[in-house]
Amino acid sequence: MQNLSVNVIGAGITGAMIAYKLVRQGFKVTLFDANHCVGGDVSRTSFGWIGHIANDPIKHPDLFPLLTDGMQRYKALNAEFDGTLFDAEGGAIVWRATPEETQAVIDRQRQAGTRTRAMSKQELQQHLPALANPPELAAHSEEDVSWYPPKVIEKLVDVLIRLGGDVVLNSSMSALDVTDHHCNGIRMNDEVFASDFTVLATGGGNGSLIAPYEPKHGLYTSPSTYIELSAELPDFTPVLQTPDIEMRSLGLGNFALAENPPETDDPAELERIGAQIVQAVKDTFTNAGQVELLSIHVGQRPASHLIEPLARPINGFSNAFVAGSHPGVILAPLIAEKICTQITEQALSRAVV
Template sequence: MPGVVVVGAGIVGSSVAYHLARQGTSVTLLDQNPSSAMGVTGDSFAWIGGCGGDWPGGAQDLRGFVLEDWRRLETELPDVAVRWTGSLTWTDDQGEHDAPLGPGRLRVGRSDIAVLEPNLRHPPEQAIHTPSDGGVDPSAVTNALVDAARGHGATVIQNSVVTSLSVTGGRVEGVQSSTGFHAASTVVLAAGTGISQLCEPLPRDLPVAASPACLVRLTAPAGLVKAIVASPDFEVREVRDGDLLLTLPWTGGTAAISPEQAMRDAHHRLKAAFHGSNSCHLLGYRIGRRPMPAQGPAIGYIAQDRSVYVADMHAAVTLAPTVGRLVADELVTGKPSRELRSCRPDGPSR
């Protein structure tokens, strides 16, 4: 009997493949790139947070599992390492100063901020400190998931461009790709913004918008930025000693500034924000196109006969270990996951 074919070896597809293979399921993981995490996963800021932030739709139901699942993954896979630095955030919205905080989030004043981030030139009057937050190298994590899936018996095929679902008698029986036909009892689509096109033969559409962001990489003195810092102008964190990742919104279009100018502007903002940043040097930039399903995470069967399953969401890196575990359990047991009931492509289920 054919096994499960997972389309897309970004962090979500790789997590699904790993968790399925770990339970003994026959899995084939296909990706259009020559190596894993070359798509939007590699363009992620990769901020891991269990509290605060934007949790659209059913993501709200998953937030309580995020930190536990990341710590579990660190235990299971030695090559997965989270930098548990905590985060420090503030905005220009004065109303947020009095807004209630969730568990694990602390409102701190200027003196505490100066201790947490001693290199900040102009600490704000107030900020929100979340000690439990962290960041990861999303490419390294994805590669670790792929290697572990392969170690549990999964077949991983790179440079395999999936062109269409293979439909016979109204049922999807696999996928057609540049590496041939791959039969499947269930096809899991984890291809980000590419999911919409692959779903065209199905009765139900799944629109997925792309939200662009500019990520800038810089060298810096080790420890220049202590935590994940999210200011009104940008977000920045230390990926590893001496390497910073900075992100800012990117609108694109003919009226926008060029990516090169945005990169230089980001460099200037960093120098204006931190003491000791004059020695920072630009390494490069990427424009990532993050998938944004309209109603939040879209996770579940999209074909009535359960031959096609989708897993598409923002923020994918944050949710990947939790979603991989829940999706694998659902596919293996055949029992709907209560935790995913608000993430269904057709809307919340009971």
């Protein structure tokens, strides 16, 4: 594989994961991104929750196994890094509007084979003593973890560079360079960066890049709101999902929250969401003190009409691939494995010929 080159376009979590796995397989990998740093687009505004407890295995029977598979893949990946890729501790605590609804979450999770358990009000108060009105019952998963995607991406890219890969930033791809359905590489303005294989992991940009070859590609973007704020609260390790907030600690009194996107493009709508979240945090915790909104962003997550994660050749090509899906962070290892397997098979068939 050492003589075969791969251009991976997009240095988000999916692109970085693909580049990492390919360079470990012996390919010569170059990772491109239009931003000035890796993980600087949608991945930077991802909530970074790797878990299953927030998803209903009955309502999402096809997606749920992919989520649990993704969790196991991340545990294996973390072991490759001797446990330094992310903190495997934390878990997640979830409750719904009524104890009956929360119990239903616990029951469905257990039926799906997870180790979700019931947490009493007293135990919950021990975990989160600052809660203003703790519920009588919560669901707890020790298996869920959360982390800041750009830090994980940086560690993956560090290995890529250490193993001889290259990273090219501030470089926006304009098109594939194609001859008779063979991809010669990528085109950036008037310059062509040649490679044996090309992988498009550009998130929401995948659709426009493959549209000349797949007009009915079925790719779209799904918006989500990512918020960071500071509060005079003790840091806590579990992800917290209540009827009002989805929140995790970033450390040092800073917290990340996920929220539904605004219904309009009016900036006032985004300001309203920010103010609403600040108030929800104050209502959730006793003595939250000064709660300050630090940032609020709407990210455009890549998505497909298919449940299966997108990891396949572009229509009509054998050496150009498209990768990415929603939920992208948790499915990134699976997507990377699928892409790596297909490229390796193509490389071996070339060697046989």
